[in-house]
Amino acid sequence: MRLVVDANILISCLVKLEGRVAELYLNPSRPIEFLAPERIMAELSLHRSKIMRITGASQERQAELEELLLSQLSIVPNSKISTAHWERAFDLVKDIDEDDDQFVALALHLNCPLWTGDRKLLNGLRRKRFDLLTSSEELRKELGM
Numbered sequence: 001m002r003l004v005v006d007a008n009i010l011i012s013c014l015v016k017l018e019g020r021v022a023e024l025y026l027n028p029s030r031p032i033e034f035l036a037p038e039r040i041m042a043e044l045s046l047h048r049s050k051i052m053r054i055t056g057a058s059q060e061r062q063a064e065l066e067e068l069l070l071s072q073l074s075i076v077p078n079s080k081i082s083t084a085h086w087e088r089a090f091d092l093v094k095d096i097d098e099d100d101d102q103f104v105a106l107a108l109h110l111n112c113p114l115w116t117g118d119r120k121l122l123n124g125l126r127r128k129r130f131d132l133l134t135s136s137e138e139l140r141k142e143l144g145m
Contacts, residue, residue: 001030001031001032002110002112003034003035003112003114003115003134004035004036004037004103004113004114005035005040005073005115006114006116006117006118006121007036007040008116008117009021009025009115009117010043010044010069010070011043011047011051013069014044014055014062014065014069015054015055017065023145024136024139024143024145025072026068026069026072028143029143029144030143033074034072034073034074035073035075035076035112036074036075036103037075037076037078037081037102037103037106038077038078039102040070040075041070041075048066076106076109078102080109081108082109085109088108089102089105090105092104092128092130093121093124093125096121096124096125097120097121100116100118100121103116104130111132112132113132113133114132114133115136115139116133116134116135117135
């Protein structure tokens, strides 16, 4: 199984390493290839100080946790994604959240589901009949966890 991972999944893992999302990500019941667009690094950096405030983690601990999570991911360069996929992705998310175009474009490029915890994105894309999506609850059921 292959999944594109939204930044909010990694952020959820960082905030609650013992949580259900982290369990799915770090200990799935079967092998999963996790993929993300190159912007995932910037997304983590953008939210780092807020995550550290919430968790009380030191910079060193935060760096260790990010390294652990990123070691499970394959980063796909934006240059690998076709212009057509970028355009389709932007069209799909422009009235939901334009910043999510990178994750949708990668899902389109790889023809595999986007795993996200963003309800607004999930519901908005489903209304548009975009089916390359999964939520944590759906993934948990699929994996029998």
